[in-house]
Amino acid sequence: MHPVRSTIQLLRIPFSFFLMPLFLFALSQAESVLVSETIWSFLIIHLLVYPASNGYNSFVDQDEESIGGLEKPPKPTIYLFYVTLALDFTAVLLAVLLVNKAFAVCLCLYIIASRAYSSRMIRLKKYPVAGFLVVMFFQGAFTYYMATVAITGSIPEVSEAHIFVWLGCSFQIAGAYPLTQIYQHQQDLKDGVVTLSYKLGYIGTFCFTALMFLLCNVFYFLYFSSKGNGMIFYILQLFFLPVIVYFGYWFYMVIQSHSHASFKNTMRMNRIAALCMNSCFVVLIIISQFL
Template identity: 70%
Template sequence: MQIDRNTIKLLRIPFSFFLMPLFLFAFSQAKNIAWFQASLSFFIIHFLVYPASNGYNSYIDRDEDSIGGIEKPPMPTESLFYVTVFLDALAVSLAYFFVAQFFAFCLVLYIAASRAYSSKQIRLKKYAVIGFLVVTIFQGAFTYYMSMAGITGNPLPLNRDTVFILLGCSFQIAGAYPLTQIYQHKQDLRDGIVTLSYKLGYRGTFIFTALMFVLCNLFYYLYFQSRDSGMIFFIIQLFFVPIVLYFFYWFYLVSKNTENANFTNTMRMNWIAALCMNSCFFVLIIIKFFL
């Protein structure tokens, strides 16, 4: 199996930065941290599982137009498929033997959902609502739950507080995900995919995203209030400010001209959101462990 430069590129390893916030959030809220297992879990999720998911999606879709993180993607080769299988197998093996069996089981579920989302046989992504729900659940609540399993070595107990935070995580992804689809309407339609963003339209996508983030904030507020940590909630709001400002500025641009719902502005939104949220949860980690 020859691994060429284009195969590495289609794994989109830097794109894992955009998916990092929920792991950092889980780390900031974990009570008992197994440091070696937590570090290995971070590596497994962000450098094995996410790149494998990206690569498999590129292998199946064979995108000719812009995709997340790559404006002009190269054509995938057969080696990309085998690399994704190897990365997934390595991820589950490392998790099973060096982290926790339950964490490995969570990874298997996540990988199965990711494959079902992209595969030609099941192709969940072609269904607007079902595809949206799969991404919202597995990249939201389930990712937080899976991350916590890797960080602590134990399943997250389900109670009122954890239900609040799991809902908050899923609504956070529910808000972000349609925006990532907004520049791909024509490309998706050519591939037989009708996304939620397409159904909502340009203006509707922004309104829907705003509503999802309101619900996200509501459940974060309920979570931190239930833990007598209301100040942490307001710290999070400070980091949300740049995201909100650019969001409304971009909404204004798209309202004037839908051509502004393009790859460049989408990636700019992604970068601002990722930088702010990763910084936010890193600050929460510092507050918890060093202050």
């Protein structure tokens, strides 16, 4: 395959759709919105930073089996590495010029954490607990915080409500993360990576995910209640329902046979969850910003 084509595929730009919910959630909860900065930050995160992170991970791992968003990934080339550097540099530069310096600093921290997760020199992903905690924090609370900094142009204060929503976001990611590893146990072990999902086992992964989503809901309830918007929490539950139904069905299938813990079923879970959550937060944006 031509290196340009393989590089574009391994950036996995469509995969950013799965990582979009928390930015939309932050937008739905923003008390003030800087329109230009919001648009630019959205594009910077989803079209530059996330693809660069995907590409760097693929370059380091040299995956030969299914990865998130690609059932049969092409072989990475050195061009992919240089493209990821260019994307990261462009992202930070645009953040400084078009959003604000605080957002640019947040991007740098996110990029450093992403590199530390994948890099052969540090390789946080090979540690089941450390890797989990890094992803939980940076893709959860930190992403929401970073989006808020860009959308509002100000640093969020440390308040009870913010602590609740940051914890809710982190537990949402904590629930999703082990499920994304469930079909890769053997591939990861060959690369010396012991994931949290492998340590938990197939059944344990589903039980752990259910617990994380329960804690996520608890903190979202506390957050919306603290703001006097308890009804919004129940709107959130309506959109969670299809995710819960498929999760339960998939869990049942895996109990019957571990072969159902497959790439195909994992991607189906990701699509359902992303579609429901993105739709939910778009509705909350309409309610909070336009009604």
